[in-house]
Amino acid sequence: MRVFIYFIIFFSFFDLFSQLPVMSPHAVLLGATPFVTGLVVGIYSFANTIGNVFSGFATDRLGPFPILIAGLLLSSVALFLYTPADTPNALLAVRVVHGFMEGLIVPAAFTFIANRSEESKRGRNSALSGAFVGLAAIAGPALSGIIASRTGAPFIMLMNGIFLLALAVLAVFILGGSKKQIEGMAKTGRSSGHFPVRDLFRHPGVIRAFAGAFFLMFSQGVLALVLPLRVEAIGFDTKTSGFLLSVFGVVAILIFILPTNRLFDRIRPEATLAFGIALMGSSMLFLSIAGQLPLLYAAMSLYGIGFAFLFPSVNSLLIDSTDAHYRGKAYGYFYAFFSIGVVAGSGLIGLLDLDAHGAFLLTGVVLLSVAAYVLSGLRRAKADKSSL
Numbered sequence: 001m002r003v004f005i006y007f008i009i010f011f012s013f014f015d016l017f018s019q020l021p022v023m024s025p026h027a028v029l030l031g032a033t034p035f036v037t038g039l040v041v042g043i044y045s046f047a048n049t050i051g052n053v054f055s056g057f058a059t060d061r062l063g064p065f066p067i068l069i070a071g072l073l074l075s076s077v078a079l080f081l082y083t084p085a086d087t088p089n090a091l092l093a094v095r096v097v098h099g100f101m102e103g104l105i106v107p108a109a110f111t112f113i114a115n116r117s118e119e120s121k122r123g124r125n126s127a128l129s130g131a132f133v134g135l136a137a138i139a140g141p142a143l144s145g146i147i148a149s150r151t152g153a154p155f156i157m158l159m160n161g162i163f164l165l166a167l168a169v170l171a172v173f174i175l176g177g178s179k180k181q182i183e184g185m186a187k188t189g190r191s192s193g194h195f196p197v198r199d200l201f202r203h204p205g206v207i208r209a210f211a212g213a214f215f216l217m218f219s220q221g222v223l224a225l226v227l228p229l230r231v232e233a234i235g236f237d238t239k240t241s242g243f244l245l246s247v248f249g250v251v252a253i254l255i256f257i258l259p260t261n262r263l264f265d266r267i268r269p270e271a272t273l274a275f276g277i278a279l280m281g282s283s284m285l286f287l288s289i290a291g292q293l294p295l296l297y298a299a300m301s302l303y304g305i306g307f308a309f310l311f312p313s314v315n316s317l318l319i320d321s322t323d324a325h326y327r328g329k330a331y332g333y334f335y336a337f338f339s340i341g342v343v344a345g346s347g348l349i350g351l352l353d354l355d356a357h358g359a360f361l362l363t364g365v366v367l368l369s370v371a372a373y374v375l376s377g378l379r380r381a382k383a384d385k386s387s388l
Contacts, residue, residue: 007167008171009133012075012136013132013137015075015160016140019044023040026148026153026154031087043092045339045340045342045343046339047098048102050336052339054100055106055107056111056328058104059111059328064108067107068108068171071103071104072167073164073165075098075105075164079160080158107332110335111327124262124265126313127257127264135249135253137249142242200333206317208317210334212313213314215277215367216310217337217345218345218363219345221344221346222284222345227245240293247297248300248304251304251308252305256308256312269314272313273310273374277368279305281366282306283300287299287360288364
């Protein structure tokens with residue numbers, strides 16, 4: 001059952017990453033202005049953020065199972081709408097619907113896994129889910145770029161819609177094969193009472209998990225914007241940028257699936273979170289001074305190690321800091337911070353008009369500061385325990 005949820009996570013993120021190389025060219029092909037093209041790309045993340053939060057509240061109230069099924073079905077319908085959308089305005093409307101519906105899936109899926117994870121294995125399970133996200137990040141852009149060059153972006157969306165529709169049908173039988181299973185899922189995920197959102201944001205562990213999610217994707221936004229410029233500046237093309245991003249993904253996946261994933265059950269998530277984000281910050285500082293291709297590959301490998309330690313850590317920290325009765329809400333906001341982080345990273349660098357050196361330097365300092373904040377919290381927790 002858990003493996004099937006991992007496949008849902010993979011195809012949900014595959015849908016997200018497969019859009020990256022094809023959506024802006026498709027908007028231009030339909031006659032969109034530069035402003036509308038940017039809106040077509042960005043409004044998906046905005047709608048996805050709202051969908052994440054809504055999914056969290058609905059998951060706590062109804063349980064993860066019905067929200068997961070609804071998200072898969074409605075996302076597949078939204079993906080089918082790309083084919084008849086033949087004007088920029090129609091495409092913009094479809095992007096809003098798609099972003100919101102897709103936002104329903106991931107919080108429900110991760111809540112489903114978290115509520116059924118043994119405490120001794122929650123780190124390893126988070127690492128395995130991260131491996132599927134990493135695979136989607138590698139396969140999505142590569143496959144969509146190849147296929148779209150021959151068939152066009154609507155075909156990619158249609159293909160993704162068929163995958164999600166098939167998963168929805170299979171989920172009804174695999175996850176809800178008996179009345180007893182369905183009732184158990186609803187009971188585990190359903191909220192037993194009102195839980196104020198402000199209390200969620202007062203918990204130190206939850207705040208650190210949200211911060212880790214935000215700054216992880218903040219760095220991704222900076223990489224997506226600045227790394228291709230850095231690569232071009234030293235005389236290489238966009239294909240090299242793709243290889244560099246693939247290197248970080250491959251390194252992260254190896255750490256996720258090798259016996260190293262046991263570390264996430266043996267070491268406190270605050271420690272691995274601080275270690276991971278510190279490595280990512282160091283890699284950004286390395287990128288700011290790297291002027292040769294081998295050094296860029298080394299920096300991205302370091303970034304991959306940091307990513308591999310950070311992603312399971314923030315998931316484990318969120319599980320440890322929440323109760324099943326309001327975990328859906330927590331995951332809703334958690335993935336909303338994921339979506340916001342990408343926009344904030346690229347947006348801030350664009351607003352400040354920084355070159356590659358300045359962008360990587362600023363991001364490195366920010367990430368190292370976050371690592372110091374997480375470590376300070378860990379030291380305070382140890383001091384409190386020793387004083388008891």
